Amino acid sequence: MANRVCLNEDIEPPGSPAEAAGTARASSTLPRKASPTLRVLIGADTATRVIKPLSGYSRYHISPRTHAFRKRFFPSVSQAEWNDWHWQLRNRIQDVHELARIIDLTDDEYRALSNHSGPLPLAITPYYASLLDGEGPQHPIRRTVIPVAAEYLHSPEEADDPLGEENDSPVPGIVHRYPDRVLFLVTGFCATYCRYCTRSRLVGRAGEYGFSMARWEKALEYIEKTPSVRDVLLSGGDPLTLSDEKLEWLLSRLRNITHVEFLRIGTKVPIVLPQRISPALTRMLRRYHPLWMSIHVTHPDELTVEAAQACSRLSDAGIPLGSQTVLLAGVNDDIETMRRLCHGLLRIRVRPYYLYQCDPIKGSSHFRTSIETGLNIIQGLRGFTTGYAVPTYVIDAPGGGGKIPLLPEYVVGREGNDVILRNYEGRLFRYPDCAVSS
């Protein structure tokens, strides 16, 4: 029985001491122009927090809650260390005893952690742990990162690779499912591991899925030799946990492929490790436009002052931001929570992009909702709020069918040339569809 759950994680980050030193040097040479005041609406729709400029570019404002957490549980850690993403990664909570020091674990959580035998390790950054402190076991964010016994119940419909990604993988690390784009899995490392992760078969572990430069080279070679690929999504694991140097090496290689028009990064780092979004990183990223980013976000409580600063830095670097959210039972499966989340995202310049039905990954039954729940949420948003605030609800079809959008029934039927439509209030309208092709 191992109490240390993180047994064999593929340790890519944190970056080398040389890299950390390089980052510090780069920061010290930045112009000392004051950044504009950032006005952010956090939490409750009406609460406004004004973030004043800081003198040091690499510093982050720390929310009062997180500040109190640091003082209580990491009293010898300075604010500068706390705001150092390397420190955050080095000091991730990976052990039942470390976690029990800061959170009153339930018997269920304690047993699940102590007997952990599944592939997905426990890891939570101290920053993200500060969002869990003092909350009960049903706290939405806590449920997404702390294992419970239900994680070990496997239903017949569940699978290690429910999306059949391995079947669409021409070379290790590449998933080529759609005609013009590929998914490039660049690392198995994440700052914090989500208990419902679709790729729990490969994240947080070495061995079969070990990531290496040789593997990157093979993947790049495949993209180079496949002219139909115009869009590359870097994912994993979390690409933003790579060092600036490694990430830039990848981006520059991809930018040199003439048929690759568009680069994207899928990441949860701005939410679980916002300190990573440094000026040095954003300066590097902006050299590789058009570069877009999909941010994995789950609950409005994640939209802290720190996360808002990270997203602001990315937006200011010209990176369009979209969100990806997994619909999770007891976490975000009601209209009000999703409305708060989507409104909060728009306020920090992140466009709600996808709402995913939870994939039937092994041990996910306690997270999965009915499809009707998702449709009701979309129905409760569409028309009642800004169109930009309504994500596209999709099922990633098990077996490899790709994303299939789901919409409530707005087309009721047809009478002659008229289409009968139902609006957001349930009222019926006719559209004269006179241009019907014969």
Ligand code: SF4
């Ligand atoms: S951040 Fe993404 S890849 Fe990493 S554990 Fe969470 S869902 Fe999986």
